[in-house]
Amino acid sequence: MDVLPTTRHDKTGEPFTMRQYTADDRGALEAFYNDFHPKRAAQGMPPGGRPTGGALAQHHPAAWKQLIAERGCMPIGHSMLMPMRDARVVEYAIYVHQDFRGRGVGTEMNRVAVEVARAGGLARVWLSVEPGNRAAVRSYEKAGFRFRPGTILSLEAEMVIDLEPGPANRTGDTG
């Protein structure tokens, strides 16, 4: 059964929808990132300053899957699963609009992304995160991600969720 579209609820019981990004979403997504705060939220994504169409285009076509979270017709979150060297592994990134943070939306978006990856037959979802980004780390942990040993003290710690037993999980490669 397809994971998307799906309706989820934040901690207050308010519903939001998650679905696959389409080309028609481009304008709304640019508006989402133009309004996004802080601009330099994570690893330079979304791009610092006003993201241009070109800057967005650099990121988005690389994504294996892009998911939009929306309330009504308004995007409140965006997440990406991006290919890595190992075809069974994807890198994950997530952005929740500042007006909707702290309500469980990010955690639920993470869970949906993991379900999408699992349904797509992937072995692992990998991400890097600044350990001081407590909201991100907590939301990842609640969705089942775990720190890769030896990276937790790095400026960019690595977290993974293994979806099935397989070679990617035996080698510890990030892809």
Ligand SMILES: CC(C)(COP(=O)(O)OP(=O)(O)OC[C@H]1O[C@@H](n2cnc3c(N)ncnc32)[C@H](O)[C@@H]1OP(=O)(O)O)[C@@H](O)C(=O)NCCC(=O)NCCS
């Ligand atoms: C990171 C992000 C996606 C999280 O989304 P969110 O909807 O705010 O997260 P949630 O509400 O689902 O969960 C956040 C959890 O972190 C906790 N948290 C928030 N701030 C915290 C802090 N400073 N210290 C410890 N825990 C914190 C919350 O209490 C919550 O845990 P709980 O449900 O057990 O109470 C969102 O904050 C965001 O878009 N930030 C900017 C972009 C970014 O940093 N992306 C991640 C790149 S690696």
